[in-house]
Amino acid sequence: MTKKRTLDLDKVVNKAMEIIQSDGMKSLTLPRLAQALDIRTQSLYNYIANLDELTSLIGAKLIDEMCQKVKDGLVGMSDKRALYKFAILARQYLISKGNLALVFFALHSFPEDSQFGISAHKLVDLLDQVIAASHFDKSAQTALSQTLISSVLGYVFIETSNFYVEETPEEIESNYRQMLKRIIGPIEN
Structure with missing residues (x-):
C-alpha cells in the first residue's frame, strides 16, 4: 500500500520557516527542506519554482x-x-x-x-x-x-x-x- 501524501504549499512554507527559525537563513536549502518533509527534492517543484519563490512566500x-x-x-x-x-x-x-x-x-x-x-x-x-x-x-x-x-x-x-x-x-x-x-x-x- 502506498503512503498518501497530505502535503500542500502551507506545509512546505511552514517547514521552511521551522528550518530558518532553528538554524538560520543559510541553512534553508531545497534538499534539506525535502528531507525534513520526507519527500524527494524534485517533488518540491510541485509547490514552488525555486528557493527565491519560497523565500518570497515566507x-x-x-x-x-x-x-x-x-x-x-x-x-x-x-x-x-x-x-x-x-x-x-x-x-x-x-x-x-x-x-x-x-x-x-x-x-x-x-x-x-x-x-x-x-x-x-x-x-x-x-x-x-x-x-x-x-x-x-x-x-x-x-x-x-x-x-x-x-x-x-x-x-x-x-x-x-x-x-x-x-x-x-x-x-x-x-x-x-x-x-x-x-x-x-x-x-x-
Whole structure:
C-alpha cells in the first residue's frame, strides 16, 4: 500500500520557516527542506519554482502576520500614540521571530510584484494610514514613513546582532523609546 501524501504549499512554507527559525537563513536549502518533509527534492517543484519563490512566500507570510498583529494592537488608537504603538508592536513581532526576522532584510532582492513585495506594500500602506490619521503635515508623511520603517528595522538588526551587549533589556527598551520620541515627537497628555 502506498503512503498518501497530505502535503500542500502551507506545509512546505511552514517547514521552511521551522528550518530558518532553528538554524538560520543559510541553512534553508531545497534538499534539506525535502528531507525534513520526507519527500524527494524534485517533488518540491510541485509547490514552488525555486528557493527565491519560497523565500518570497515566507517573507509575505511574516509581513502579513505582522500587519495583523499591528492592526489588532491599534484598535481604538489614533494620533502619535498609534504611531508609537505601531513601532513598538512591529519591533516586538520581529524580535519574537528570532532568525525568521532576518528574512525581512532580503526584501530588497525581490521585485515589487512578488508576494513579498506585495505584502511589504500593504505594511507601508498601513503605516501611511496611521501617519495620515496622526495629523502630520502631508508633505512630511512620506519621509516619516521611510524614517520609521528604516529605524525600526535598523534597531531590530542592531539589537539581534548583539552590537551593544553591555546594555540591559531595560536600557535597550529605553533607547528604543527615545529613538521613537526623536522621530515621532513627544506625546501630549
